[in-house]
Amino acid sequence: MYDSSHLRKGLKIVIDDEPYIITDFQFSKPGKGQALYRCKLKNMITGYTMDRTFRSGDKFQPANLEEVHMQYLYNDGDGYHFMDLKSYEQVTLTEEQVGDAKNFLKDNMEVDILFFKGTPISISLPTFVDLEVIEAMPGVKGDTATGATKPVTLETGHKIQVPLFIEEGDVLKIDTRTGDYVERAKK
Amino acid sequence: MDQGFIEVNTPLLVSTLAPESNIEAFNLSTDKNKSLRYLITSPELNMKRLLASGLDKIFQLGPVFRKGERGALHLPEFYMVEWYRKNADYRDLMKDCEQLLIKTNKAAGNNPLSISYKNTQISLKPPYHLITVDEAFKKWAGWSPVEIYDPNRFDYDLVTKVEPNLPKDRPVFLIDYPAWQASLARLSPKNKKIAERVELYINGVELANGFSELVDRKEQEQRFASESKEMEKKNLKPYPKQDLFFKALDHLEECAGMALGVDRLIMVLTGKEKIDDVVTFVPEES
Numbered sequence: 316m317y318d319s320s321h322l323r324k325g326l327k328i329v330i331d332d333e334p335y336i337i338t339d340f341q342f343s344k345p346g347k348g349q350a351l352y353r354c355k356l357k358n359m360i361t362g363y364t365m366d367r368t369f370r371s372g373d374k375f376q377p378a379n380l381e382e383v384h385m386q387y388l389y390n391d392g393d394g395y396h397f398m399d400l401k402s403y404e405q406v407t408l409t410e411e412q413v414g415d416a417k418n419f420l421k422d423n424m425e426v427d428i429l430f431f432k433g434t435p436i437s438i439s440l441p442t443f444v445d446l447e448v449i450e451a452m453p454g455v456k457g458d459t460a461t462g463a464t465k466p467v468t469l470e471t472g473h474k475i476q477v478p479l480f481i482e483e484g485d486v487l488k489i490d491t492r493t494g495d496y497v498e499r500a501k502k
Numbered sequence: 503m504d505q506g507f508i509e510v511n512t513p514l515l516v517s518t519l520a521p522e523s524n525i526e527a528f529n530l531s532t533d534k535n536k537s538l539r540y541l542i543t544s545p546e547l548n549m550k551r552l553l554a555s556g557l558d559k560i561f562q563l564g565p566v567f568r569k570g571e572r573g574a575l576h577l578p579e580f581y582m583v584e585w586y587r588k589n590a591d592y593r594d595l596m597k598d599c600e601q602l603l604i605k606t607n608k609a610a611g612n613n614p615l616s617i618s619y620k621n622t623q624i625s626l627k628p629p630y631h632l633i634t635v636d637e638a639f640k641k642w643a644g645w646s647p648v649e650i651y652d653p654n655r656f657d658y659d660l661v662t663k664v665e666p667n668l669p670k671d672r673p674v675f676l677i678d679y680p681a682w683q684a685s686l687a688r689l690s691p692k693n694k695k696i697a698e699r700v701e702l703y704i705n706g707v708e709l710a711n712g713f714s715e716l717v718d719r720k721e722q723e724q725r726f727a728s729e730s731k732e733m734e735k736k737n738l739k740p741y742p743k744q745d746l747f748f749k750a751l752d753h754l755e756e757c758a759g760m761a762l763g764v765d766r767l768i769m770v771l772t773g774k775e776k777i778d779d780v781v782t783f784v785p786e787e788s
Contacts, residue, residue, distance in 0.1 A: 320570075342573025345665075346701075346711050347685055348657040349524050350570070368662055370654070 317375040322352050327359070327378040330367075334359040334378035334431045343368075359429075359436045380431050382439075387424045395420065397428065408435050418473035419444050419491045440491040445500040446470050451483045507559045507585060512548035514565065515539045518741040520547055520686060523732035524657075526569040527741075528578075540741070541567035544761055545584055546686065547747040550715070553586055553757055554750035561585035563764065574776045575707065578785060581764035590758040591714040592687075592698045596675050598760065599702050599710060600628045603673065603767075610771040619705050619770050622670045631669045634678040636696075642667045647680045648695050656683065665706050674703040686722070687713030702762070704770050712760030719751040 317328060326337045339355035352369040359378070369375075385397040385406065394407040395417065406428075410417060416426070416438040427439040450468035464476040469487070477487065477496045486500040519527055519540055528541040545562045552560055563583045571578055587594055603626050608614035617624045636648045643659040645652075668674045677700045681689055684697030698714035716722050730740035768780045778784050 342571075342576060343661045344524075344571060344573070344576060345657065345660055345708055347522065347524055347683070348660060349654070351658065351661050353662075368658065370658070 317377055319350070319352050319369060319371045319373055321375070322354065322369065327380060328356075329376040329378045330356070333361075334380065334436065336378075338364065359431065360434060378431060380429050380436070382427050382429050385426055385428050387420045387422065387426060389422060390417075390420075397426070400425070406435070408438075413438065415494075416440055416491075418469075418471055418494065419446070419489060420471060421446060442491060443488050443497065444491055445486050446473075446489055448477075448481060448483055448485045448487060451477075451481060451485075453482065505559070507561045508557060510549065510552060510557075510560045510562050511564065512542075512545045512552070512562060514542050514567075516542055516548065518547070518744050518747075519543060520744070520747075521726050521729040521733055521741060522685075523729060523736055523738065526738060528567050528569055543568050544582065546759070546761075547744060549584060549586055549759070550754060550757075551747060551750040553588060554753040558588045559586070572785065574778075575766060575769075577765065577777055577781065580777070582761050583764050584759065584761040586715075586757055586759035588755055588757045591756070592677070592700045592712055592758055595712040595758050595760040596630075596632075596700060596702075597628075599673075599675075599712075599762070600626075600630065602762070603704075606767060607771055610768075612771065617704075617771060619773060620775060622705055624670065624705060625672050627672075630672050631674040633668070633674060633676055634696075635676060635680065635683075636678065638664050638668070638676060647683070648678075651680075651682055653682070656680075665703070665708070668703050668706060670705045673709075676701045676703060684716070684725070685713065686716050686725075688716040688718070700760075707766055707770060708763075709766055709770070710760055710762035713758065715754075715757050715759055717751055717754045717756065719748055722751055723748060 322337065322340060324337055324340050328335055335356040335358055337354050338357050341353040342350065343353055344350040350371050354367050354369065355364060356367055357364045383399055385399050388396040388398055390396065394409045395413045397406050397408065399406065412435050419440055421444055424444065429436045446469040448467045449470050452465060463479055465479055466474050467477050467481060468474050475494060475496055481487065488497040488500045490497050517539060519542065522543065525543050527543050529538045531538060544566055549560060549562060561583060564581065565579055566582045567579050569578060585598065604614050607617060607626055615625060615627045617626065636646050639659065640646050643663040647656045678696045679699040681695050681697050684699060687697040687699040690696040690698050700712050701708060702710040726744065733740050765777050765780050769777060772780065774780050
């Protein structure tokens with residue numbers, strides 16, 4: 316169990332059976348009064364934030380999170396299927412649980428999934444992924460205005476803005492943190 | 503303090519302190535017999551002994567030590583200026599604060615009557631806001647700690663509801679604390695539910711704490727005894743009996759004393775929001 320002396324930004328604790336991370340922390344103590352610990356907490360499952368003020372003597376349950384290295388297999392009507400590369404056990408996540416990561420998941424991609432008591436909380440993707448452009452309008456030749464972009468559709472179904480010279484069939488390097496086009500992938 | 507105050511330096515290492523269940527002192531063994539000595543959390547007891555022995559107006563400017571206090575406004579070792587006046591009460595202390603703020607503000611190179619702190623213009627021209635604890639809690643917390651005894655709720659609401667709502671355009675004196683929060687202050691002769699205690703705030707920052715001092719030995723002994731019990735409840739070892747201090751109380755006339763956090767004063771005068779920015783080295787780097 317943690318006590319108030321452990322409280323700090325980044326600490327993960329359980330409140331009402333859900334994992335929270337402390338995003339802001341303030342020690343407050345009037346000269347003759349008790350110490351109070353004012354925290355901003357973010358629910359690691361729902362993302363909602365809340366404020367709580369704790370006292371010395373309060374105890375906190377550490378949030379035991381497990382990070383599992385998994386491989387993305389495929390998705391179908393049941394959800395997104397991943398395989399634990401150590402145990403070969405399979406796990407299915409809903410589209411909601413996968414979240415924005417679904418825009419970048421490619422077959423056999425290796426990811427790290429953070430679990431809390433068996434519930435997936437977040438997926439860490441590799442920083443860059445190569446994805447094929449499956450739909451693009453041809454660029455208008457002669458249009459060399461810098462910064463001009465057009466939307467294309469990637470193999471995951473995700474649409475992004477790219478420079479005009481990109482065509483269907485091109486494989487692009489995408490930054491998974493921002494969702495932005497980086498450059499054309501080296502063959 | 504050019505009003506004839508004598509600067510004194512009482513020991514930092516002492517054999518006993520005034521019991522406080524919410525302040526933990528650093529303790530040290532000074533010899534193989536393991537006798538405990540403490541670093542002062544305030545020079546109060548020894549300064550009162552000096553007053554009892556004949557001095558009239560004294561101040562001490564030096565470090566005090568409080569275990570486990572670390573935050574944007576807290577350091578376990580910080581500077582306090584503590585002053586005492588004979589034949590005075592807490593209203594005289596408030597006047598002292600007004601003068602002190604103006605003079606130090608001028609010395610800091612600012613327009614003496616005004617500071618800008620945390621994006622707020624603060625006028626130092628007296629009179630400052632005067633709010634009783636009863637008024638403040640009724641207004642911002644919906645109850646009166648003068649009528650109801652609830653230490654946990656008091657501390658919580660003070661920090662979360664009262665302090666953030668104190669006016670910011672001028673300094674604030676929060677006065678007349680409940681008798682059960684009296685500490686070493688005497689009770690008001692007009693109302694036994696209230697203690698003549700005052701705290702100075704500037705834009706939500708607690709700067710100073712002062713009392714019309716309790717000089718009744720018996721009452722002080724009783725308060726120390728019950729506060730020591732509170733310390734034991736929190737697993738803090740009570741201090742040795744404060745005999746030298748009690749003896750001095752027999753000879754102490756009416757007086758008033760105040761303690762002000764110098765680091766925080768400097769923060770306010772120079773616009774710093776973290777105490778780290780006004781000290782040479784913080785504990786994490788010393």
